[in-house]
Amino acid sequence: MKREPLVIGDLTAEIPLVQGGMGVGISLSGLAGAVAKEGGIGVISTAQIGFRDPEFDEAPIETNLRCIGEEINKAREIAPGGIIGCNIMVATKRYEDYVRAAVKAGADIIISGAGLPSKLPELVRGFRTKIAPIVSSVKAAAVICKLWDRHYQTAPDMVVIEGPKAGGHLGFREEELSHIGDLDYDGEIRKIAEEVRQCGMKYGKKIPVVVAGGVYDRKDVEHCMDDLGADGVQVGTRFVTTRECDAPAAYKQAYIAAKKEDIVITKSPVGMPGRAILNKFLQEVKEKRKPASRCRQCLEKCNPKEMPYCITDALLNAARGKIQDALLFCGANAFRAERIETVREVIADLM
Template sequence: MFDCKLSSMLNIEYPIIQGGMAWIADSSLAAAVSNAGGLGLIAGANAPVEWVREQIRKTKELTDKPFGVNIMLLSSNADELAKLVCEEGVKVVTTGAGNPGKYIDMWKSHGIKVIPVVPSVALAIRMERCGADAVVVEGCEAGGHIGELTTMALVPQVVDAVNIPVIAAGGIGDGRGVAAALMLGAEGIQVGTRFLVAKECTVHQNYKDKVIKSKDIDSVVTGRATGHPVRVIRNKLARQFQLLEKENAPAEKYEELGKGALPKAVVNGDVEYGSVMAGQIAGLINKEQSCKDIIEEMFTEAQAIIKNFQNRI
């Protein structure tokens, strides 16, 4: 049932990509997702190039399955990371925060599949014209940096606009979300928040507990006034950001408040004054599981839902 274009293109068993979450997506998580039949990702973000190289090599020791690297194109070291993935024989690159056009020929010459993350139809079309192999279409239900459109509204519009595979992201955390994404025309899904509580995820336990305990209304978007909205789980830091917005504070105040907030939560476990990035789907998550169990559970549920629907019609 899940042997689709995306699975064949990436040589994976299940059409699922793990989100390239900064400070979180390392070799431990990437290898576990790939070993479980999905596509694991290492987060490049603003990490030192040698750290990313080390994580790539560790992942190769932990799995013989395909995996990828996520590169944020606004990062100061994006050029170096773009070359690094070629040097290290990475099979897939996902990108965010920019246009990967200037790197695509180089990546393609090294056999790398290029999958940009996009928040709109226009950007999806542009990425296809640039030579992207697929696009991740991310709705505002997702955690971290987000756009304005919801997954349900955005995915079918992009599916209608491009000919390359579309991967749905944002608000997908169980088999119902998988089935819904496929019904909207997506070839697969990208999941971040649910993998936060994977046993192989090295994020601080306080972070995992915060996600597991969160309810449907605990997600909040901060930073809209700066033009760079970020979805997080509500805490004292988020309330401080909301106060800045009410005060129409200058951008410098936001930058000062947010500096180092993500590692404060991820590494140090400060879930009150650190940035606990997570999507709206967090309210559905209530337990830690292995990556294998997460993926198998999601796709077993999806298969049952789709078969039930087929029987009803």
């Protein structure tokens, strides 16, 4: 069954699929460009995006801001005319500068979570860049819609609903995630979609709703789009084990080797629960603190002296293939990976 395109204002993705933004260094220009080339929306994570640059250690933020444009340009070389977006966490130190850098570099859409992107409309004013908050509850959706309406007389261009099976940082309490099967999340998705619909009606536009978290195969896509009425899906974990993914080979193999019982919930220094693959690193940080090697200015609210470990150190190790000393973020279905595929094969299977 051919799916309808995903229409976001004057942007049209022929395939209603958004590739999840995964940092550090997991979804950069290689993966985003490949997805955009196939007709989906390719997304670059700006989290410590300049980590490979020789100037990164001395000037991390300035290097990151410069590398945003460089990665967007590389993705456009892979997919001329494709849709390229950026995932920017609200928790990022100097968040506003990251958004401005992405907008000036020509990002088609900014997808923003890990906090409420309350000022996002102001930061893109005067540009064609679309804006999409990530929400996990009807309360969060209502708050952001009302805030943007009251302060900026605008509404989201798209809304991403991220469920409890997603990878990385999660917008749920730890006790909720330990009883995932008991959560009536389909009901929450329907409530969020209705809230978004009402918001769009006020502005005379349809705001597409994209469902994320645990989308791994065609059956998941059919459930989200046919049963729940979503306009599209966001997929992250499934793209990690593709040839085009920017992650190192050892990272991809960790997914392939993982068993269901290896996928665990861990408390991140960010203050949110996260989902990751159990390894030596996670076992060690349960028992003792791992001091930061140096501060690379990643999070707005961070006191390096109090953190159990440095999340940048842990994610940089993952991006560099030091798997046993790394935080290996993943979605709930990461254990289902069996082989390395191409982006085209994954999209064909999903759609």
